[in-house]
Amino acid sequence: xxxxxxxxxxxxxxxxxxxxxxxxxxxxxxxxxxxxxxxxxxxxxxxxxxxxxxxxxxxxxxxxxxxxxxxxxxxxxxxxxxxxxxxxxxxxxxxxxxxxxxxxxxxxxxxxxxxxxxxxxxxxxxxxxxxxxxxxxxxxxxxxxxxxxxxxxxxxxxxxxxxxxxxxxxxxxxxxxxxxxxxxxxxxxxx
Ligand code: ITT
Numbered sequence: 175x176x177x178x179x180x181x182x183x184x185x186x187x188x189x190x191x192x193x194x195x196x197x198x199x200x201x202x203x204x205x206x207x208x209x210x211x212x213x214x215x216x217x218x219x220x221x222x223x224x225x226x227x228x229x230x231x232x233x234x235x236x237x238x239x240x241x242x243x244x245x246x247x248x249x250x251x252x253x254x255x256x257x258x259x260x261x262x263x264x265x266x267x268x269x270x271x272x273x274x275x276x277x278x279x280x281x282x283x284x285x286x287x288x289x290x291x292x293x294x295x296x297x298x299x300x301x302x303x304x305x306x307x308x309x310x311x312x313x314x315x316x317x318x319x320x321x322x323x324x325x326x327x328x329x330x331x332x333x334x335x336x337x338x339x340x341x342x343x344x345x346x347x348x349x350x351x352x353x354x355x356x357x358x359x360x361x362x363x364x365x
Pocket of ligand 1: 243325338
């Protein structure tokens with residue numbers, strides 16, 4: 175089976191990726207290659223950060239790999255928090271604080287349209303490639319559900335009346351931003 179490193183420090187993403195690629199790709203984690211670096215994400219685009227993470231692993235550890243950078247883009251906030259989604263309420267990757275701030279910035283907003291966008295950067299040898307996945311939806315007025323991670327409790331995907339956090343992992347994966355980007359990656363590998 176094809177084997178490749180997934181450059182993430184987010185255990186939830188790793189778990190989703192392993193489910194999405196089950197039987198097709200063996201995903202190695204950063205732990206598996208003895209990397210516990212806190213990879214800096216200094217770009218101002220998802221594409222830029224995904225490439226930084228993948229290049230970090232390729233250049234320092236030598237493995238072919240891919241990385242994912244994801245942002246929640248809210249229409250009425252001109253695309254915020256976007257590339258800054260992880261640090262919206264400050265450093266520390268605190269999902270609860272991030273959701274609370276987002277909901278408070280939207281209390282008087284009727285336009286709840288938002289989308290999750292994932293960019294996957296793949297590096298194989300000298301070859302770099304990007305794959306994008308998008309899911310449109312709405313920001314709810316309060317958090318609902320306990321599955322998933324990050325902003326899942328306040329994101330209701332288009333065509334559904336529940337949030338990502340009220341769906342099981344398979345249902346989220348089948349329509350999510352990450353699921354769509356990874357489907358393109360699997361397609362590219364012709365698996
Ligand atoms: P790595 O960079 O190590 O992969 P990260 O958690 O820092 O992990 P991002 O830079 O892509 O990941 O941060 C994106 C933010 O958006 C972060 O706060 C996540 O919790 C959130 N996020 C990413 N994917 C999500 C998803 O599928 N559902 C809900 N929130 C998500």
